[in-house]
Amino acid sequence: MDIVKLRYLFSALLMTITAAAESAERYNARFLNGIDQNALRDFAASESDVLPGRYYVNVYINEKLVDSREITFSADAINGRLAPCISAEEYIRYGVKINDDSQRCYPLVDNLTQARLEVDIASHRLAITLPQQFVLTRPYDYVSPALFDDGINAAFINYNYTHDETHGDWGSDRYQYLSLNSGLNLGAWRLRNSAYWNKTSDQTDRWKSLSSTLETSIIAWRSRLEIGQTSTDASVFDSIQFRGAQLGSDSEMLPGSQTGYAPVIRGVANSNARVEVRQNKYVIFSENVPPGPFEISDISAVNRSGDFTVTVIEADGSHNTFTVAYTTLPKLVRSGMWNYQISAGRYHDGVDGYAPDFMQSTLSFGLNNAFTLYGGGLAAENYRAGAAGVGINMGNAGAVSADYTFASTLLADGRRRDGGSIRFLYAKSFLATSTDFQVAGYRYSTAGYYSFSDAVIERRRWHDGSYTNYRWPADDDPYRWQNDRPDTYYSTSLYNKKNRLDISASQKIGKHSSFYLNFSQQKYWNSTSSDLSLQSGF
Numbered sequence: 009m010d011i012v013k014l015r016y017l018f019s020a021l022l023m024t025i026t027a028a029a030e031s032a033e034r035y036n037a038r039f040l041n042g043i044d045q046n047a048l049r050d051f052a053a054s055e056s057d058v059l060p061g062r063y064y065v066n067v068y069i070n071e072k073l074v075d076s077r078e079i080t081f082s083a084d085a086i087n088g089r090l091a092p093c094i095s096a097e098e099y100i101r102y103g104v105k106i107n108d109d110s111q112r113c114y115p116l117v118d119n120l121t122q123a124r125l126e127v128d129i130a131s132h133r134l135a136i137t138l139p140q141q142f143v144l145t146r147p148y149d150y151v152s153p154a155l156f157d158d159g160i161n162a163a164f165i166n167y168n169y170t171h172d173e174t175h176g177d178w179g180s181d182r183y184q185y186l187s188l189n190s191g192l193n194l195g196a197w198r199l200r201n202s203a204y205w206n207k208t209s210d211q212t213d214r215w216k217s218l219s220s221t222l223e224t225s226i227i228a229w230r231s232r233l234e235i236g237q238t239s240t241d242a243s244v245f246d247s248i249q250f251r252g253a254q255l256g257s258d259s260e261m262l263p264g265s266q267t268g269y270a271p272v273i274r275g276v277a278n279s280n281a282r283v284e285v286r287q288n289k290y291v292i293f294s295e296n297v298p299p300g301p302f303e304i305s306d307i308s309a310v311n312r313s314g315d316f317t318v319t320v321i322e323a324d325g326s327h328n329t330f331t332v333a334y335t336t337l338p339k340l341v342r343s344g345m346w347n348y349q350i351s352a353g354r355y356h357d358g359v360d361g362y363a364p365d366f367m368q369s370t371l372s373f374g375l376n377n378a379f380t381l382y383g384g385g386l387a388a389e390n391y392r393a394g395a396a397g398v399g400i401n402m403g404n405a406g407a408v409s410a411d412y413t414f415a416s417t418l419l420a421d422g423r424r425r426d427g428g429s430i431r432f433l434y435a436k437s438f439l440a441t442s443t444d445f446q447v448a449g450y451r452y453s454t455a456g457y458y459s460f461s462d463a464v465i466e467r468r469r470w471h472d473g474s475y476t477n478y479r480w481p482a483d484d485d486p487y488r489w490q491n492d493r494p495d496t497y498y499s500t501s502l503y504n505k506k507n508r509l510d511i512s513a514s515q516k517i518g519k520h521s522s523f524y525l526n527f528s529q530q531k532y533w534n535s536t537s538s539d540l541s542l543q544s545g546f
Contacts, residue, residue: 058090058129065127065134067094067102069143070298074102079134081127082113090127091115092134103144122300139300141274147263147306153227156261158196165190182209197224225258232258240351243339244370244384244395244411246459252353257346265306269340271332271377271401273304273316279323286317287334305342315403332377333403337435338447339382340399340407341374348372355388357461361468364389366460377401382411390418391463397431406436417458420470427457441515449510455533458504466502475502503532521546 060083067075075098084091096114099106108114117123120142126135170185185206192199202218221236234254239247241256259267273285277297285293285307293307307316316332341347352367370384383396397411413429431451458466469476508531514524523546530539 058127060090063129063132065129065132068133068135069102069104070137070140071135081129089125090129091117092125092127103146104138105142105144137298139302140277140297141301141303145303145305147265149263149265149306151263153261156225156227159193161195162193163191180209183207197222225261226255227261230257230261231255237356240368241349241370243347243349243372244382244397245368245386245393245413246461248351248355248366248368248460249357250351250353250366251356252351254349254351254353256349256351259347263306265308266342266345268308269336269342269374269380269401270307271316271334272343273307273318273332274301275318275320275328275330276301277320277322281323282321284319284321286319287315305344333401335401335403335405335407335435335437337399337401337407337409337433339372339380339397339409339433340401341372341380341382343374343376346371346373355460355464357464359468362464364391364464366391380409386460388460388463390467391458391460392416393460406434408435409433413457415457415459415463417456417463417466420467421473425456425458427454429453429457429459447510447512450507451505452507453505455504455506462502462504466504469502477503501534503535506531506533517546 058081060081062078062080064078065076066073067077067079080093081090082093093113094116096106096109096111099114099116100109104116106114106116106119116136117125120138122139123142124137126133126137128135166189168187170183172183174181183206185204187204188202190201190203199220199222201220203216204218205213205215207213219237221234221238223232223234223236225232232255235252237249237251238254239249240254241247273283275283277283277299279299280296281299282294282296283302283304284291285304293304295304316334318330318332320328322328348369348371350367350369352365354365355363366386366388368384368386370382372380372382374380378401380399381397382399384394386393393413393415395411395413397409399407399409401407410430410432413431414426415428416424416426418424429451432449434448466475509527509529511527512525514522516522524544526541526543528539528541532538
């Protein structure tokens, strides 16, 4: 009887000890040499089947390979997986949009709740999935600046030679003309020169260098530096020819899909979805996006106007469609992008006379899909000017820009004249009739307003209290063909510009033909005459 009781007691005690032993697994880390004891304990407490340590892996961001290298993985006991040690700076280099670039091991999943990490050490794969909005997307035709090539060192000369001889009873006449366009490429520098030589029977040889320019690219700034004879752009002020130096944005460094204006498309995908963009019923863009917010900025429009119809096709086949307004104008800049130009030098238009030094700067910035802000300043001897404007994409209603320029001019007679000029530009395409109003522009200037070129001309034409003016003979003048230069007359005022109207339109006719029309009219203060130009073609 006592033996039976003892046997039951022993069995119960054994079951109790066994149950307690199964409640938690314990490892004696001292049996494993050469392994970090803390890392091993974390590994034992996690659900991972791979030890922490350094592993060579391929890093994927939304299924796109971005890097291949060794990465240190530590045990994440909370989430039961290995966590990669990737610095914030490296994530930024991969194209992840984060604000902190200082942390050595950036906890991506903790900061972006929609982020997912998948580690497959056996396949050497670290896959990171993020909403497309948090990834800096590269255009499909993007080329890394590291691959930019300056080309080989070289020198070249392009020439054009003309020789004419005429013989008659009155004698003979000879004319020779040689034009040269030469260049030298040395590393990242480019030297260009244009020159000509001519000789006639009654004149001595004449050799003239028209322009010499030294230029190079500054890749980090997406800019180009020019030194020599060049000209400013006409984005804000009128274009100016000068000799000096100029630094400005170079659109040729951008991918082709990023040149010109197009809106940025933003939306949300509920699953792995396909985004299709249509313009005038034609698909112009298609891309797969992961779940979450997405942003598409590398669209190239087919037509100058016509809203974008965006369709998000979800994994279950459901569709979500919305519209993004679009019409372009030369003033418009893509959202978030900017263009600048800084110029300094001496006015040089090839005409002898007054040529002041000046400095000019301009800036354009794409505020969003609808608005572009632009402006600039110009300072020169006897002249100051400032300008500000806005361009608006109004979708099917077209695109419009408006700007105002204020100028203060010290005239040759010592008077100071202040004035302003307001300008409007409009563009619109009528797809139903294939009619394209490329630019319709109107500028009005007050009597005291002078553009920089007009201010230079004002001082050149001032002589002893009056202005020298020029007038060509009328078209019906029977002796007009004998006059190779205009008549000269003098006045007490210079006829500065008052208003100008420009219209440029084209009409498509059939599949292979089109008709265009260009109209321009310029009126002046203190004068009833105007300049009128009309061009058309088929």
